[in-house]
Amino acid sequence: MISELIPNCPKEILIELRTFLNNLFTKMKDQFDSYYGEKYTVKERNKIWEIVTKKHLTIFQTFIELLNRQNPNSSSYKDTNQNYYFIPYPNIPENTKLHSLNHAIKVYQGAQIT
Numbered sequence: 001m002i003s004e005l006i007p008n009c010p011k012e013i014l015i016e017l018r019t020f021l022n023n024l025f026t027k028m029k030d031q032f033d034s035y036y037g038e039k040y041t042v043k044e045r046n047k048i049w050e051i052v053t054k055k056h057l058t059i060f061q062t063f064i065e066l067l068n069r070q071n072p073n074s075s076s077y078k079d080t081n082q083n084y085y086f087i088p089y090p091n092i093p094e095n096t097k098l099h100s101l102n103h104a105i106k107v108y109q110g111a112q113i114t
Contacts, residue, residue, distance in 0.1 A: 006062050018067055021060075 006014070029049065036045050057064070 006066050014063075014067065017063075 009017075032049060032052075033045065036048075040048070
């Protein structure tokens with residue numbers, strides 16, 4: 001499904017989505033480390049996290065490939081160019097970049113109407 005949607009999605013929305021997913025991944029990794037920090041060694045946690053990450057990378061493979069083909073000279077690329085490992089986050093806090101993503105979608109929709 002993602003492979004069918006990504007090529008038709010506007011670049012502005014993809015950039016917002018990239019930033020949003022990166023922030024979610026960072027939060028989830030922090031939560032993972034804090035929860036399992038006392039129960040497992042660093043080596044064990046890293047091994048588990050690698051397995052989790054690989055499974056979720058499969059889901060977002062098309063999205064990541066499209067982002068990697070993005071123009072490296074654009075300012076948005078430089079602002080968000082990091083090693084991304086995307087994973088879904090079930091409990092999204094209300095004050096996140098989701099508002100920015102929704103805004104980008106609405107702006108795009110408005111531009112299509114006019």
